[in-house]
Amino acid sequence: MQVAQASKPHSTPLTLKWLEENYEMAEGVCIPRSTLYMHYLDYCGMNDSQPVNAASFGKIIRQQFPQITTRRLGTRGQSKYHYYGVGIKESSIYFDLAYSRKGFFSNADGKKESLKQVYSYSPRSKLGTMLPNFPDLQDIYLPPSIPTDRISTFLVMYRTHCQRVLDNVIRANFEEIQSFLLHFWRGMPQHIVPLMNSRTVVDLVGVCDSILYRSLANVLVPSVLQPVSESLIQMIRKFARHIEDWIVLSIQDFPKILQQMKIDMTRKFSQMLRRQASLNHLCQAVKSVISSQLLLRQMAHDWSCVDLTSVLKQTLFSMEKYSQRDYELITTLQREFEELLNEQVCIETYCQWLFSIVERCVKIPSSKTPTNTWEICRQFLLTWSCYGSRVIRDMTLQSSFHLLHLMFDEYVMYLVETFQFDAWSNQLLTSITKHPNTVPNIPERQSVITDGRDFLNANC
Template identity: 55%
Template sequence: ENGPSCPLHDAILSFHLRYHYYGIAVKETSQYYDVMYSKKGAAWVNETGKKEVTKQTVAYSPRSKLGTLLPEFPNVKDLNLPASLPEERVSTFIMMYRTHCQRILDTVIRANFDEVQSFLLHFWQGMPPHMLPVLGSATVVNIVGVCDSILYKAISGVLMPTVLQALPDSLTQVIRKFAKQLDEWLKIALHDLPENLRNIKFELSRRFSQILKRQTSLNHLCQASRTVINSADITFQMLEDWRNVDLNSITKQTLYTMEDSQEEHRQLIIHCTQVATTTAATPTSILTPSRASIQLNVERCN
């Protein structure tokens, strides 16, 4: 692809080339085989020692989602506005805010995370004077909350469509850094604006940051587990170790420390113990989960 070099893209490509240099790949007969792991894209060394690349396959990049549009925002015609709130100004604000959110999404897709701070500061601190009175309205604040939820869901979807998708360490680190910085950027951008607006923005951004951190952690766990699951020897040894764990004793001690008011948690622990006991008694040959079952369990945790 001709054009300016992107540091994140270069880092992803470098990661993938190193990954294939050592000949690491998933067997085509494996249920975890995927085109991105195919040896067709692996770098290899021929008999003369010269490194050759047949076809480079790059790990997932948000740039593949360029052109993604946000879902529809609330329509002012569908809202029951108080008489004191001009419909025209609310409609104008929603239009302005959608443009602002789309710019943030486009910036994230291009992996220019640092530019998000500039967009936040420019939008909120550059708000036209005639629009300021409507920002403290409970109706407008709720609209902002709905729009932010739509934006954050879209961002999460383009950054990590699924936690089973292999991500390079460089991208994971950038996502975690973004999640950590977002709250501080909002504090600066929302300075001197209505308190109820700041509260809803902070609440949703912190929840979003937690989701990103959880997704990156699950992604890392999935990638580490993939190697283990594909090794029959390791899986067998893990099962043997699991069978030697005294689950009944652990369960009794855990339940003893819990209060009676935590009945829901008690039932959950008992259920998990039953599942674990059943798993320990299951033959190793049928323990390997399918990709679909892994994804289902991940979504339950997410």
């Protein structure tokens, strides 16, 4: 990554001032050298100044923080050099809890422990994020009519383009993305364009788009539970609202088969992104509700007044077909929720529970019969909606259950939509691979796991 055609020369005093404003000595904190250098390149880009190389920048850092040391951390083959003893200030636009003094505190014994407090997230903390690998051409079955060298050239071009989109989303330069899309697709070399008539190539583009979109979602809203500023939420919503139009405009002269794939993939991404933004707001509101002892006692009372036997019977009646297992599962979920309510757990625990519901009711059944994935998702959402609406019907209008129910609905829909997106992406990948059984699936979106299990361990 370089800052091109900077009009201002490098200034060590200004760089030292920037370091002082954004970083501080922080015992026990480590930050990757590459991450700090990416922050510096971003600073140079914003100020139109010429950056120095990484080695020279390291000398400037030691001039500002002479006490810091360097450590090599990580597993064998994956280790990176880190600066030890320096952290990012909370006031910095690059703030990341993991690389800050706020991420640690000392107890009476001097032992380092993680803080449970969560701070407002900024995408700039993800500077330097690289896209996951695109599919290897050696694993792709290409029709004899498709020249391998041309596909290889296209993949290199497309990955560079996608990385550029990701970099600008991290910097919140959303207005630049439309021009990148237009420049890439309208500037496509003429000998590459005919490839877009191939079903295999179009499916490959779809897989690459799914990798890009998951990366974009991860840097914009890595966790629906972590507070995000109102300004960032508004930018995310605006981006989600416009990206489909930008895609349509940029590929309007390409084959219909490519247009349909990219529009479908973009539409699903846009829908998930909007849901993440609204869900983030809901989660912050629910946190205030479940932190009130008075409201929790009222919710427990409201729940005890619901005729759960009647709700269960009506829900089962609404299902196309049901078994004893369905009856036992819903009964188990009722009991689990009541226990969580009485234990007055935090929102992270509720999210973990919702994650486990989708795991039991959607993911595990789908893994046994992959061809029925969409029907399994549809039936689960119908049953979930039916049960929830009947419970809420018996609640008073003043009950705080309505807000919790709304958050539960949004979170479950978010989990199911993300699962469907990943399932579709893996289906595309399987359809174009030479040996489907030996090619690993595209991994699930990290934020789904984080919201449920890993985030719980860090915050409860």
